[in-house]
Amino acid sequence: MADPPIAIVHLPPGPGPVSVDLASPQHPQTLAGVLWRYAEDKSPEGRAGEFTPGIMSVAIGSLASNRNKFFLLEGAVLHHNDPAPTPYQVVVSILRDGRAVHAEVPPEGGTGQIKDADVPFVYRFQLQEGT
Amino acid sequence: MSINDLSAFVATLLAVSLATERLVVVAKTSFPTWLADEKKTPAQETDLIRDRWRRIRVQLVALAAAWVTAAALANFDPTGEVPLGADGSGSIPVPLLALLSMGGSALWTSIVGYASALKDIRTLERASGSLGFHARAREQGLTAVDAGTAAVARGASRAAPGLTAAIERIGTLDQPPLQEPASRVARHG
Numbered sequence: 001m002a003d004p005p006i007a008i009v010h011l012p013p014g015p016g017p018v019s020v021d022l023a024s025p026q027h028p029q030t031l032a033g034v035l036w037r038y039a040e041d042k043s044p045e046g047r048a049g050e051f052t053p054g055i056m057s058v059a060i061g062s063l064a065s066n067r068n069k070f071f072l073l074e075g076a077v078l079h080h081n082d083p084a085p086t087p088y089q090v091v092v093s094i095l096r097d098g099r100a101v102h103a104e105v106p107p108e109g110g111t112g113q114i115k116d117a118d119v120p121f122v123y124r125f126q127l128q129e130g131t
Numbered sequence: 132m133s134i135n136d137l138s139a140f141v142a143t144l145l146a147v148s149l150a151t152e153r154l155v156v157v158a159k160t161s162f163p164t165w166l167a168d169e170k171k172t173p174a175q176e177t178d179l180i181r182d183r184w185r186r187i188r189v190q191l192v193a194l195a196a197a198w199v200t201a202a203a204l205a206n207f208d209p210t211g212e213v214p215l216g217a218d219g220s221g222s223i224p225v226p227l228l229a230l231l232s233m234g235g236s237a238l239w240t241s242i243v244g245y246a247s248a249l250k251d252i253r254t255l256e257r258a259s260g261s262l263g264f265h266a267r268a269r270e271q272g273l274t275a276v277d278a279g280t281a282a283v284a285r286g287a288s289r290a291a292p293g294l295t296a297a298i299e300r301i302g303t304l305d306q307p308p309l310q311e312p313a314s315r316v317a318r319h320g
Contacts, residue, residue, distance in 0.1 A: 003310065004310055004312065006309075030290070030291040030294060032294065032297045032298060032301060032316055033301070033314070033316055034301045034304060034316065036306050036307070036309075038309050042308075042309045044306040044308075046306060047306065050298075050301050050302075052294075052298055052301075053290070053291075053294065070309050072307070072309055072311065074304070074307070074311070074314040074315060074316050075314055075316055076293075076297060076314055076316035076317035077317075078291035078292075078293050078294055078297055078317075079291060079292070079293065080291050080292070081292060109314070117317075118293050118297070118316075118317035119317060120313055120314035120315075120316060120317035121314055122311070122312075122313065122314050124309065
């Protein structure tokens with residue numbers, strides 16, 4: 001079985017808070033999720049933050065404290081018992097100093113249709129220093 | 132007057148107005164008591180009666196400044212003609228150009244005010260659009276998040292049926308391996 005995709009996010013060197021935003025800009029939907037952090041050797045380091053409808057941005061610290069670390073975002077699009085399937089698209093953005101450096105639709109469940117059952121999605125990425 | 136002369140005329144008028152405005156500013160700075168201090172009513176509005184002579188002085192200074200500036204374009208001949216355009220095919224008398232340009236301050240104030248009003252309108256349009264967006268979101272039971280990312284979540288009154296359970300589940304999850312194949316946040320079954 002092939003390894004799941006891991007996005008490489010390059011952040012320019014320098015200070016500044018890094019945050020992860022979760023949004024569904026094209027098709028408003030309710031999102032929830034949890035962000036896990038992993039060391040460079042992929043060993044677990046714990047919970048980096050949680051996403052709820054009221055908190056769609058998680059601050060994860062600086063590049064210096066996250067260089068080469070991996071992150072796993074486990075999330076779900078929560079259904080509203082829609083009578084017919086409605087489209088959804090999840091966008092995960094990595095921001096530095098409040099400016100988006102990277103934005104991507106999770107390749108695993110990041111887009112599709114939702115009706116009367118929650119739809120899971122997963123997004124993995126690694127932060128690297130670079131331009 | 133050809134269109135080229137008109138363009139040259141407007142350019143000349145603007146240039147003389149700008150120069151006049153600067154000269155008036157210099158005069159006001161040099162003699163603030165005579166030229167710059169507006170007479171105010173107790174309500175801090177300009178007293179048009181008491182301020183009349185100051186305004187007249189400013190007008191005279193502006194006329195003099197415009198005349199000097201316009202004359203400079205006519206080899207310092209105060210009654211000469213200012214050539215318009217590179218080929219000098221048209222011209223305008225110095226006194227007339229001075230009269231048209233003496234409103235330098237008012238002209239530029241009007242232009243700045245017009246530009247400022249346009250900017251204010253754009254700002255209000257953006258604010259109105261944002262308010263409208265949020266109002267429409269509320270009408271549909273949605274809560275718009277002010278992040279500019281158009282992230283929208285359902286309002287608490289009409290929360291997703293599985294929201295509470297999902298949040299509880301998020302709180303109890305253990306960290307999985309990085310290669311965890313599927314999200315456990317979604318409710319299954």
